[in-house]
Amino acid sequence: xxxxxxDWLVEPSGRRGLIAEVRHEDGGPPYVVRWLDxxxxxxxxxxxxxxxxxxxxxxxxxxxx
Numbered sequence: 661x662x663x664x665x666x667d668w669l670v671e672p673s674g675r676r677g678l679i680a681e682v683r684h685e686d687g688g689p690p691y692v693v694r695w696l697d698x699x700x701x702x703x704x705x706x707x708x709x710x711x712x713x714x715x716x717x718x719x720x721x722x723x724x725x
Contacts, residue, residue, distance in 0.1 A: 661706060662687035666715040669693050669706060677704070679712070 663669070664687055667679045680701060681692035693704045
């Protein structure tokens with residue numbers, strides 16, 4: 661899993677969080693994530709079922725809706 665700040669982390673339950681910080685230059689976890697449902701920031705090691713949505717793909721999704 662690779663990400664950059666501004667991408668979104670999506671859990672299998674549908675919970676979404678903005679990736680605020682990536683700690684490794686290669687884009688690997690852990691990530692500092694600001695969860696939309698609580699506004700809480702946490703250091704997250706995503707599980708195998710989680711996935712990253714790029715900032716660009718998220719913007720396109722919003723424009724299409």
